[in-house]
Amino acid sequence: MPHLHIEYTDNLTGLNERELMRELNAVVCAHPTVTDEADVKSRIARLTSFYIGSSPENRGFVHVQLQLMSGRSEQAKKEMSDGLAAVLRRLVPQPGDMLVQLSVDVADMDKATYFKGRL
Structure with missing residues (x-):
């Protein structure tokens, strides 16, 4: 923890996944409530199957969930x-x-239910 999940629609051509993850990670790692940068785990998913509203043409999205x-x-969550x-x-x-x-x-x-281990 923290876990950073990023989803985006594949019609957003030109999105640099690596740069986006690096910059999003930097925000979380820099927050004073995050004590170990190695705890921040990110993943990104390019969505090839999606539907937006009732008229999906020429629409896309990027959604980030931080757990x-x-x-x-x-206040800390709002800052992040x-x-x-x-x-x-x-x-x-x-x-x-x-x-x-x-x-x-x-x-x-x-x-109470989260498990984290290191090997």
């Missing part, structure tokens, strides 16, 4: 959410003929 161990303040959103606004391509939706969700993981 954090429960116990962080709303705002930082992640700023990265999306800066790095997601903006095709002129397309509506692109950006979203960030910060979710708590339950301490």
